Amino acid sequence: MRNITKLTIAATGLLAVIAGGGAVASAGTLTPTPAPSDTATTPDTESTPAPGEAEAKISRDEAVRIAQEKVPGAKLVEVEFDGDETPANWEVELREGDVEYDFDVDATTGAILEQDQEAVDADDSTTDDKDDKDDHDDD
Numbered sequence: 001m002r003n004i005t006k007l008t009i010a011a012t013g014l015l016a017v018i019a020g021g022g023a024v025a026s027a028g029t030l031t032p033t034p035a036p037s038d039t040a041t042t043p044d045t046e047s048t049p050a051p052g053e054a055e056a057k058i059s060r061d062e063a064v065r066i067a068q069e070k071v072p073g074a075k076l077v078e079v080e081f082d083g084d085e086t087p088a089n090w091e092v093e094l095r096e097g098d099v100e101y102d103f104d105v106d107a108t109t110g111a112i113l114e115q116d117q118e119a120v121d122a123d124d125s126t127t128d129d130k131d132d133k134d135d136h137d138d139d
Contacts, residue, residue, distance in 0.1 A: 012111050043126040045132065049081070050080075050081040050082075050083055051083050052081070052082060052083030052088050052107075053081045053107075055088075056081065056088060056090075056107035056108070057093075057107065057109075057110075058090065058105065058106070058108065058109070058110045059092065060079055060081070060105050062110065063079065063090035063092055063103075063107070063110070064079055064090075064112055065078055065090075066103075066104060066105050066112065067094055067095065067101070067103040067112075069091040070101070070103070070112070070115065071094055071096055071101050072093060073096055074094035074096035074101060075094065075095055075096065076092070076093075076094060077093040077094060077095050077100070078091075078093040079090075079091065079092045079093070081107065081108075083103075085104075087106050087107065087108055087113075088106075088107040088108070089104045089105055089107050089113055090103075090104070090105040091103070091104055092098055092104075092105060095098055096097050098119055098120050099117055099118070099119060099120065100116070100117065100118055100119075101116070101117045102114075102115070102116040102117070102119050103115050103116075
């Protein structure tokens with residue numbers, strides 16, 4: 001009986017060592033979960049494609065380049081994909097000095113579908129969101 005008790009204790013100890021060693025071995029291969037960040041991240045709306053944008057043959061950057069070729073030196077104000085129009089197009093807004101240029105660039109061919117320019121009012125700031133009740137983009 002004593003031999004069976006000793007054998008049982010030895011077997012139990014051996015199993016504990018094996019199980020403990022296995023846990024230690026597997027713990028060494030686990031990757032730690034990163035700690036939560038203090039800064040919240042928000043999705044970048046610029047990088048989220050609009051419906052139909054993924055199918056466009058002309059990229060955002062190509063549409064901007066096409067518009068800027070028409071007005072060298074103009075700065076990009078805004079670019080937006082309009083998949084609701086037929087044909088789908090990129091709406092590119094540029095500004096040079098006191099003049100605002102708007103282009104609709106075909107998203108399939110790169111052709112300029114429409115081009116418009118107008119003088120910028122002093123109250124048409126690109127940094128405010130105040131609606132100055134005119135026909136510019138501050139609304």
